[in-house]
Amino acid sequence: MSMRNSFLLLITFLVIIRPALLSASAGETNEKKWGIAPFPVVAYQPETSLILGAGSVIYFKPEKSEAKTDSLQLAAFYTLKNQFKIAAVSNTYLSDDFIYLKAVTSVARFPTDFYGIGPDTSKSAKENYTPFTIPFEGSFFLRIAGGLYAGPSYGFYYEKILKSEKDGIIDSGITGSGEYISSGLGASLVLDTRDSGINAHSGLYAESKIIRYSKSLGSDTGFTNSSIDLRGYFPVYSTTLGVQLVGKTAYGDIPFQLYPSLGGGDIVRGFLYGRYIDKNLVAAQIEYRFPVYGILGMTIFAGAGDVEPDIDDLGNHIRYAAGAGLRMMIDKDEKINIRGDVTYNGNDVYTYVDILEAF
Secondary structure (H helix, E strand, C coil): CCHHHHHHHHHHHHHHHHHHHHHHHHHHCCCEEEEEEEEEEEEEECCCEEEEEEEEEEEEEECCCCCCCEEEEEEEEEECCCCEEEEEEEEEEECCCCEEEEEEEEEEECCEEECCCECCCCHHHCEEEEEEEEEEEEEEEEEEECCEEEEEEEEEEEEEEEEECCCCCCCCCCCCCCEEEEEEEEEEEEEECCCCCCCCCCEEEEEEEEEEECHHHCCCCCEEEEEEEEEEEEEECCEEEEEEEEEEEEEECCCHHHCCEEECCCECCCCCCCCEECCEEEEEEEEEEEEEECCEEEEEEEEEEEEECCHHHCCCCCEEEEEEEEEEEEECCCCEEEEEEEEECCCCEEEEEEECCCC
């Protein structure tokens, strides 16, 4: 069996086995009621153009109000730039929230752009390439106390570059070109006191993670990735003020696809994903969310970030962006929104349409 088929089976296994785990957990403790919020994927991002597809957020809500809600996010879409992606994100709590399982995976063929490595790369350096990718990351957490969890994490990344520009940086043999596998083990620490993992109105979320990719685990090169993600949600009557701080570092023989990246639809909206990459990243964003009428709401947000080769240089090339967005609630029980955001970074205006909040 080929490696590609093996990981397609892994994704299928994760989706199929999850209800069984939930059923076993419910039998041990309390019943869980479930709901589903299906939605057509008619979205837009600057990296993809128009996105067409379908998806759903399936959630399992315990009868105990203090217990955490499980969720399974599924999506499949195709873009006008001949990109496709099938993705799954699972968050499962077992044994009265003592065990927390998290898994993220996808299969994608995504023509995209590479601008080189560094905090101040030129637009003229852009080269297009087409990768086929299968990333997977899974964590097994045990609750230490309250909303504090810790446990091992496994990271896997497969990529085969199907097409690249002749005599470009990727074609020259940069680490990660051709066919590449990364496989690593590490540890994660999570603190989660949010009132909702889908659309928080109050509480804190903090995640720290480090993964060492090594040849002994099947990785083509050895390197280490670490990250910290801090979020706070503060209620102001019926509105919410959200703040986020993200830091990432990487060292070793790093494939170019796994460098910390500034931009995209989540971390500092307003810059293309992968536009600025380097070994160290720091980014922050703030967002004010408020209802407008019925199922409609709005947000105002701003973000800033920097990537640098040396951690001491962080702050030398800070990029800023700000914008506003419209929210339409498609599930009132779990407050699941479709979001549309417009951003400006001082030079360019970008539009994003997506499901769920940016953070």
